[in-house]
Amino acid sequence: MVYPGAEVPVRAGLRTTDVEEARAFCRKLYYAPLRIEPVGDPGRFDFSADVVELGPITVGEVGYGTDIRVLCDGLETSYHVLAPLTGMLRSRHRGTVVFADPTRAVVYRPTGDIELDWPGNCRLLSVKIERGALERELDAALDQRVVSPMPLGASFDLVDGPGRTWLALVRLLLSELRGTDGLASQPRMAARWRDMVVSGLALTVEHPYGEEPAGLQGPMRPRTVKRVLDVLHTEPWRQYTAAELAAIAGVGVRVLQDAFRQHVGMSPMAYLRRLRLDGVHAELSRSDPGTASVSEIAYRWGFTHLGRFAGAYRSRFGVSPSATLRDPS
Known part of the structure; x- marks a missing residue:
């Protein structure tokens, strides 16, 4: 019997010049309401993605080759982070516009529509974390009551502080999960690494609670x-x-x-x-x-x-x- 918590990584990859094939891949791995529309030269459309699912998190490196627009209705089920490795991404979510690049990631709460202007030279790390996983992690590990959805900030720094460490952890995890003989190939080890990504994000993202972790309120539990x-x-x-x-x-x-x-x-x-x-x-x-x-x-x-x-x-x-x-x- 495989108990919850001992997760086995599932890898999915695709490279295609077919827009419909790319749409189907992203809708299956991310969100069914996702809409992807090329706005640049369609002849340069060259989608490539290497994605790994590990329990409640989905980590991938994604690029389109040409300028595209992405529209998505409210996420509802997940928190999401996009961290560009190259280029600059324009994001609009909950009335806030963020320009994400290799120095700054954009963060999405599971509420409100999303609109992305994604240039062809932008390749990024996409990190999807199921809503319950992030909220339960704080709920159990930090002994605090959390609001749902948590009022996370719209972006965070990737150059200095915890954001740099979190990004390095995500990149290393993805690299390990792509292989077959690393530590992350062991289910229990992978689960611990997964938990570090989840809890690390909660302690990295900007929030309105001063020095308190994001979304926390209420007294310490006995x-x-x-x-x-x-x-x-x-x-x-x-x-x-x-x-x-x-x-x-x-x-x-x-x-x-x-x-x-x-x-x-x-x-x-x-x-x-x-x-x-x-x-x-x-x-x-x-x-x-x-x-x-x-x-x-x-x-x-x-x-x-x-x-x-x-x-x-x-x-x-x-x-x-x-x-x-x-x-x-």
């Missing part, structure tokens, strides 16, 4: 709550009881429930259900409908009653699990 959160995030598929979680925390059931409601905003079991649902949603979104099974994925994440699971899934995401598997957009 140790009893942190112990239970650590366990739930480590093994979300296990069948816990309220009494077992209370024993892990070292307090009574009622005390733990009250502490969770105060510091997490819901009961331990409600938090576990949300964690599992987000995990199932992420896995369904990146699975092949020809080979994956909703029931198998649900069972792997700890859901034993498929009827109740389907109802809870629809309540959280507005669609059925099978609809997500067929159309992950």
